[in-house]
Amino acid sequence: MKIAILGAGAMGSLYASYLAPIHDVTLLDSYEPQVEKINADGITKIENDRTETTFSVNAVLSGTDIGIQDLVIVFVKGIHTYEAMKENLGLLGPGTLVMTLQNGAGNNRDIAQFVPKERIIVGTSSHNSVSMGLGRFYHSGCGPTNIGPDFLCEESLRDVKLVAAALEESGLDVNIMEDIQKVLWQKLLVNCGINALSTLMQCKIGEIFTNPFLWDLCKKIVYECVMVAEADGTYFDRKEALQIVRHVCENDAEGYASMYQDRQNKRITEIDRINGVVDGLGRDYGICTPCNHMLVTQIHAMEQLYPNL
Ligand SMILES: NC(=O)C1=CN([C@@H]2O[C@H](COP(=O)(O)OP(=O)(O)OC[C@H]3O[C@@H](n4cnc5c(N)ncnc54)[C@H](OP(=O)(O)O)[C@@H]3O)[C@@H](O)[C@H]2O)C=CC1
Numbered sequence: 585m586k587i588a589i590l591g592a593g594a595m596g597s598l599y600a601s602y603l604a605p606i607h608d609v610t611l612l613d614s615y616e617p618q619v620e621k622i623n624a625d626g627i628t629k630i631e632n633d634r635t636e637t638t639f640s641v642n643a644v645l646s647g648t649d650i651g652i653q654d655l656v657i658v659f660v661k662g663i664h665t666y667e668a669m670k671e672n673l674g675l676l677g678p679g680t681l682v683m684t685l686q687n688g689a690g691n692n693r694d695i696a697q698f699v700p701k702e703r704i705i706v707g708t709s710s711h712n713s714v715s716m717g718l719g720r721f722y723h724s725g726c727g728p729t730n731i732g733p734d735f736l737c738e739e740s741l742r743d744v745k746l747v748a749a750a751l752e753e754s755g756l757d758v759n760i761m762e763d764i765q766k767v768l769w770q771k772l773l774v775n776c777g778i779n780a781l782s783t784l785m786q787c788k789i790g791e792i793f794t795n796p797f798l799w800d801l802c803k804k805i806v807y808e809c810v811m812v813a814e815a816d817g818t819y820f821d822r823k824e825a826l827q828i829v830r831h832v833c834e835n836d837a838e839g840y841a842s843m844y845q846d847r848q849n850k851r852i853t854e855i856d857r858i859n860g861v862v863d864g865l866g867r868d869y870g871i872c873t874p875c876n877h878m879l880v881t882q883i884h885a886m887e888q889l890y891p892n893l
Pocket residue numbers: 590591592593594595596612613614615618646659660661662664667668671685686687688709710711712713714715841842845854
């Protein structure tokens with residue numbers, strides 16, 4: 585399969601490391617030194633046992649004409665989805681599928697401005713990947729990739745199965761979900777509970793569970809998300825929701841959340857698409873979400889303080 589990955593960061597590189605040995609993969613990124621480094625030395629994956637493996641992958645600057653692809657995987661931060669798609673319209677032919685495994689809400693809407701909904705695949709990744717400098721990343725946690733059609737019909741389900749087979753061939757563990765909404769909410773409440781807290785505390789993902797003060801805060805954040813999810817039509821038992829978040833804390837214990845990596849690189853975060861979405865929906869449904877609201881405010885304050893950090 586001809587596959588283009590938008591964003592050669594932590595997750596784009598991780599998925600490229602699985603896909604490139606089997607498929608025709610190109611990474612597209614807006615940061616020239618990253619593209620040059622990948623072309624010169626490949627991408628190096630560091631596993632939990634510290635073993636390092638280097639993979640050879642083609643990389644080009646975003647916007648370069650590499651022709652029509654079978655599949656485009658979007659792995660830029662949510663705030664860059666629209667611009668990354670717009671820069672790379674040349675990748676899209678009448679049969680091209682576009683898949684987003686990004687965190688937060690709204691990426692499918694940005695993609696739908698350029699691609700018919702039936703050709704968009706949405707999903708979640710349970711992997712954790714931490715950027716370790718140009719062309720290097722630490723793969724701290726593994727887990728399934730859950731995918732489903734953005735718009736369910738016979739044709740879109742057939743396409744999802746095709747993509748699932750291509751990912752599985754590369755060693756990824758894939759679940760196909762006809763109704764992906766619950767899985768998307770599940771990931772949103774995980775990100776709401778972990779990302780902003782670990783960014784503000786500058787701690788590893790595992791510490792959100794092992795530190796009793798942080799776990800207490802995390803529970804309050806997640807309970808607000810559960811109420812908003814239910815009002816939005818997706819029910820979670822509170823214990824079930826906490827169990828899901830706890831599992832991620834344990835599975836990715838040694839890793840760092842993508843938002844914390846944004847803080848380290850002084851980049852604008854995805855907060856408005858994560859806790860900000862829950863806070864906004866809470867307002868729409870008349871549900872108070874003070875913890876999520878506070879996190880949104882604190883993360884924006886942190887972003888404004890970057891010049892002093
Ligand atoms: N890291 C993780 O463990 C996980 C992350 N995710 C989600 O995956 C997505 C990607 O995250 P992650 O890999 O951590 O992010 P990174 O910031 O590591 O990677 C994103 C890359 O995209 C590049 N980029 C920005 N704009 C463009 C553009 N217009 N065209 C092409 N490339 C562009 C960035 O360059 P520059 O740095 O110059 O902006 C950066 O290299 C996010 O939605 C995140 O929430 C999901 C699960 C786990």
